[in-house]
Amino acid sequence: MPKKILVIDDEPDVLIFLGTLLRKNGYDVCEAEDGVEGLKKVIDEKPDLVCLDLLMPEKTGIKMYREMRKDEELKKVPVIMVTGFSTSPIGYMDFKKFIHHRSIPAPEGYIEKPVNKDELLKAIKQVLGE
Amino acid sequence: MSKIREKWTNCTRGLGFRIALSVGLILLASYVVFIYLIVDVQQRFYLDQIVREAARFSSAVLNSTYSNMLHDDPESTRSFLHDIGKQESVSDVRIYNHDGLVKFSNHPEEVGKTVDIKSEACLTCHSEDKPFSEVAKDKRTRIHYQGKDRILGMITPIYNEKSCFTASCHVHPEDQKVLGVLDMKMRLGRFDAHIQSLVIKVVLIGLGTFIAVLGTIALYILFRVHRPVSRLQQAMQKVSAGDFSYKTPVESKDQLGELATSFNLMRDQIRRRTYELIRSRGEYKNLFEQVPCLICVINEDFRIVRQNTHMASLFKGGVGMHCYEAFKKQSEICEDCHAVKTFAKGEKFAKEHCGLDVAGQDANYVSYTSPIFDEKGKVIYSMLIAVDVRDRVKLEHELRVSKDFQTNLIENSIHGIIATDESGKIAIYNEAAQRLLGYEFHKAIGDVELQKYFPKQFVEMIFASQLGKVLPETRLVEQEAAIYSSEGEAIPVRFSGLILFDRGKPVGSVGFVEDLRNVKRLERDKQASDRLAVVGQTVAGLAHGIKNIIQGLEGGVYVVETAIEDKDSKLMDRGWSMVKNNIHRISDLVKDLLAYSKERRPQYESTDPNILAEEVCTLFEIKANEKSITIERQFDPNLGKMVNVFLDQRGIHTCLSNLVSNAIDACEMAQKKESLKIVVRTIEDNEGGVIFEISDNGSGMNDETQRKVFSSFYSTKGNRGTGLGLLVTSKIVAEHGGEIYFESAEGVGTTFTIRLPYGHKPSAESESSPTVMPLESTDGKQIA
Numbered sequence: 001m002p003k004k005i006l007v008i009d010d011e012p013d014v015l016i017f018l019g020t021l022l023r024k025n026g027y028d029v030c031e032a033e034d035g036v037e038g039l040k041k042v043i044d045e046k047p048d049l050v051c052l053d054l055l056m057p058e059k060t061g062i063k064m065y066r067e068m069r070k071d072e073e074l075k076k077v078p079v080i081m082v083t084g085f086s087t088s089p090i091g092y093m094d095f096k097k098f099i100h101h102r103s104i105p106a107p108e109g110y111i112e113k114p115v116n117k118d119e120l121l122k123a124i125k126q127v128l129g130e
Numbered sequence: 131m132s133k134i135r136e137k138w139t140n141c142t143r144g145l146g147f148r149i150a151l152s153v154g155l156i157l158l159a160s161y162v163v164f165i166y167l168i169v170d171v172q173q174r175f176y177l178d179q180i181v182r183e184a185a186r187f188s189s190a191v192l193n194s195t196y197s198n199m200l201h202d203d204p205e206s207t208r209s210f211l212h213d214i215g216k217q218e219s220v221s222d223v224r225i226y227n228h229d230g231l232v233k234f235s236n237h238p239e240e241v242g243k244t245v246d247i248k249s250e251a252c253l254t255c256h257s258e259d260k261p262f263s264e265v266a267k268d269k270r271t272r273i274h275y276q277g278k279d280r281i282l283g284m285i286t287p288i289y290n291e292k293s294c295f296t297a298s299c300h301v302h303p304e305d306q307k308v309l310g311v312l313d314m315k316m317r318l319g320r321f322d323a324h325i326q327s328l329v330i331k332v333v334l335i336g337l338g339t340f341i342a343v344l345g346t347i348a349l350y351i352l353f354r355v356h357r358p359v360s361r362l363q364q365a366m367q368k369v370s371a372g373d374f375s376y377k378t379p380v381e382s383k384d385q386l387g388e389l390a391t392s393f394n395l396m397r398d399q400i401r402r403r404t405y406e407l408i409r410s411r412g413e414y415k416n417l418f419e420q421v422p423c424l425i426c427v428i429n430e431d432f433r434i435v436r437q438n439t440h441m442a443s444l445f446k447g448g449v450g451m452h453c454y455e456a457f458k459k460q461s462e463i464c465e466d467c468h469a470v471k472t473f474a475k476g477e478k479f480a481k482e483h484c485g486l487d488v489a490g491q492d493a494n495y496v497s498y499t500s501p502i503f504d505e506k507g508k509v510i511y512s513m514l515i516a517v518d519v520r521d522r523v524k525l526e527h528e529l530r531v532s533k534d535f536q537t538n539l540i541e542n543s544i545h546g547i548i549a550t551d552e553s554g555k556i557a558i559y560n561e562a563a564q565r566l567l568g569y570e571f572h573k574a575i576g577d578v579e580l581q582k583y584f585p586k587q588f589v590e591m592i593f594a595s596q597l598g599k600v601l602p603e604t605r606l607v608e609q610e611a612a613i614y615s616s617e618g619e620a621i622p623v624r625f626s627g628l629i630l631f632d633r634g635k636p637v638g639s640v641g642f643v644e645d646l647r648n649v650k651r652l653e654r655d656k657q658a659s660d661r662l663a664v665v666g667q668t669v670a671g672l673a674h675g676i677k678n679i680i681q682g683l684e685g686g687v688y689v690v691e692t693a694i695e696d697k698d699s700k701l702m703d704r705g706w707s708m709v710k711n712n713i714h715r716i717s718d719l720v721k722d723l724l725a726y727s728k729e730r731r732p733q734y735e736s737t738d739p740n741i742l743a744e745e746v747c748t749l750f751e752i753k754a755n756e757k758s759i760t761i762e763r764q765f766d767p768n769l770g771k772m773v774n775v776f777l778d779q780r781g782i783h784t785c786l787s788n789l790v791s792n793a794i795d796a797c798e799m800a801q802k803k804e805s806l807k808i809v810v811r812t813i814e815d816n817e818g819g820v821i822f823e824i825s826d827n828g829s830g831m832n833d834e835t836q837r838k839v840f841s842s843f844y845s846t847k848g849n850r851g852t853g854l855g856l857l858v859t860s861k862i863v864a865e866h867g868g869e870i871y872f873e874s875a876e877g878v879g880t881t882f883t884i885r886l887p888y889g890h891k892p893s894a895e896s897e898s899s900p901t902v903m904p905l906e907s908t909d910g911k912q913i914a
Contacts, residue, residue, distance in 0.1 A: 011678070011682070013685055013686065013712070014681060014685060016689055016705070016708060017681070017682075017684070017685025017686070017689060017708070020685075020692050020701065020705075024692055113681050114677050114678075114681035115684075115685075117688065
């Protein structure tokens with residue numbers, strides 16, 4: 001049974017790209033365009049892993065991540081952050097706050113945009129323990 | 131006893147008594163004379179009657195005896211006389227012959243006796259030694275006393291007649307004239323009694339009348355003279371003793387009544403004047419004590435004769451001291467003493483002095499000396515009135531200090547301070563103003579060409595205030611303006627001005643001029659460096675944006691490759707559109723970056739703002755219609771008629787395009803999908819300029835987005851926006867010297883407003899200096 005991965009990103013291009021990439025590599029993929037939809041799908045689809053964009057409208061990736069981690073069930077779902085935060089001046093501040101928030105554990109993995117296909121697949125395999 | 135005498139004396143002194151006494155005496159004398167005259171007349175009348183009767187009676191006796199005599203019948207004669215002698219009223223009746231021999235008598239013993247020629251009966255005729263022939267009747271009578279009775283004697287001569295000397299007896303010769311004398315004596319007892327009774331009656335009547343008249347007069351005098359006079363006297367005594375309460379009753383309309391009325395008037399006047407005198411004396415005393423001045427009276431030796439309490443409260447002096455001791459604690463007269471002059475010239479003098487008060491502190495006072503004259507016109511005292519001017523001197527000092535301070539403040543201010551007086555002339559012009567404007571101080575002071583010193587708006591305010599117009603605003607606060615220096619240089623300044631009022635009346639104006647040349651230069655430098663910094667920052671943001679695009683491109687390429695591999699034509703389309711989109715994004719990004727990073731001056735040309743707006747509306751009409759969005763045009767027709775609007779058409783077109791494009795995006799993002807509308811407005815700005823307004827009823831912005839609207843690379847449109855659009859727009863607006871701001875409410879819509887000045891003519895080579903906008907305007911709108 002293929003593992004299910006939830007991809008959350010506000011950019012349709014990224015969704016198409018990541019969806020194509022992960023399906024090609026034998027994963028079951030579901031998609032969400034923002035944090036609200038993402039949170040709903042985490043509950044409904046019960047994915048094995050979440051690929052989360054940090055900067056999004058509606059609920060940002062950070063907010064969604066915090067909520068996931070507060071929930072007893074959802075906090076078990078591993079998350080890989082996909083972001084361009086390290087160089088974006090706006091995202092950088094949010095990320096700093098996020099990193100320094102001691103009460104919330106760090107995500108299981110993160111990779112920077114632009115997404116390197118091999119890096120992403122490697123990180124997924126590592127998190128899923130394959 | 132003495133009391134009675136005193137009363138009597140008082141009484142005899144009285145006017146009434148004296149009038150009564152005089153009247154009584156005069157009346158009494160008149161009565162006495164009157165009674166005397168009446169009695170005398172009566173007495174004479176009666177006596178005359180008696181004499182006449184006696185004469186008649188004698189004649190009758192003679193006639194009766196005539197025939198007896200002729201017939202020589204002495205016995206009949208004797209008997210006749212005896213009968214007559216028996217009558218009560220007849221005392222004696224006798225007949226003498228020529229030689230004085232008594233021939234017949236009622237007393238028979240007398241017959242034959244001779245009467246002495248010197249007896250009272252004979253003297254009547256024989257006083258002249260020779261017998262008379264005829265005697266007057268009144269000389270024939272005599273009155274003499276016989277014992278107690280008064281007796282009237284009457285001698286009647288018996289004349290020789292023809293019958294006598296022709297008678298047969300021939301006793302009497304013819305040449306004898308008087309044959310004898312009939313001596314008749316009659317008693318006057320009844321007559322005297324009658325007279326006496328008459329006298330008594332007359333006297334009694336007279337006395338009664340006298341008493342009645344005198345009594346009436348006395349009563350009249352008592353009531354009409356004595357009593358009113360006594361009352362007047364009493365009233366006068368009371369008034370003279372200072373008692374004004376007694377009012378004399380006016381009882382009659384005569385002179386005394388008038389006197390009483392006049393007296394009452396006089397008393398009233400005296401009373402009023404006395405009270406006035408007392409009151410004014412009290413007032414003067416009060417004035418002397420209470421007037422807020424120091425008053426003392428000094429004599430020729432400069433010793434204080436009198437002083438008021440104020441004097442004693444300020445200076446340690448007293449009556450008897452020298453004035454210079456009291457005021458100045460000196461032992462000598464003051465050098466500049468003006469009391470000396472007052473004594474010498476009898477005039478007023480004044481001078482300001484500095485003395486020592488009770489506490490030993492300096493006390494400034496102005497003293498006035500005025501002369502007090504005696505009745506001969508000699509100056510006996512000098513009244514010294516001193517006004518305490520310590521407060522004034524203190525205020526003067528403070529004022530001087532404050533004025534010096536202000537002058538220093540004004541002169542040393544780094545900003546120009548220029549003030550006008552009431553008449554609109556320059557009155558204050560400090561060094562900073564001189565440095566800034568270049569006009570020399572002595573030329574600027576008094577200058578009336580205010581437009582040389584103040585911005586036009588403030589000059590108009592000054593003129594309006596001088597004309598007495600009510601100004602909506604009396605001050606200008608930190609207005610940016612340009613003032614031309616003496617050399618014609620337009621100096622950017624920040625100007626604050628204030629019309630000065632005193633009790634509602636304009637008394638001048640003051641302007642504070644801050645030189646903004648350096649600030650403007652710094653601002654321009656900063657803007658340039660800001661742009662560089664932004665470009666620098668942009669590199670980071672750009673890298674992120676480019677990363678996303680690369681991601682898209684890489685993703686697209688991967689998707690295309692996968693589609694080719696899997697021969698999935700649907701996936702192929704999606705992949706290829708990803709590639710195309712991202713190439714388009716690069717193109718947009720580069721364009722915006724170029725527009726933002728390039729420093730360019732607006733290319734002003736005569737523009738009709740309505741046509742410009744119409745172009746933009748037409749451009750977006752098709753796109754908007756596709757998405758069921760209406761574009762509504764609300765253009766101000768006035769703007770189309772104006773010829774002096776100069777704008778950079780390309781720049782403003784870009785701005786409007788950006789805003790309309792944003793509005794379309796906002797409508798797309800809106801929850802509702804019906805009656806979406808964009809309104810494009812042009813409005814003529816009352817303050818001179820053009821306003822463009824683009825409103826939508828789209829999604830609106832939340833607070834966070836509103837804060838980031840003008841930040842670089844902020845976009846809500848994901849991969850469709852570069853995040854530079856509004857940044858570019860605000861830059862162009864700033865280059866025009868305009869401003870851009872917005873109002874937005876989440877879910878309701880957004881309105882962006884661009885306010886632009888009319889701009890310059892293309893020929894004018896003046897430097898465009900975008901206005902630096904405050905971060906927040908007063909109405910709470912966020913401003914770029």
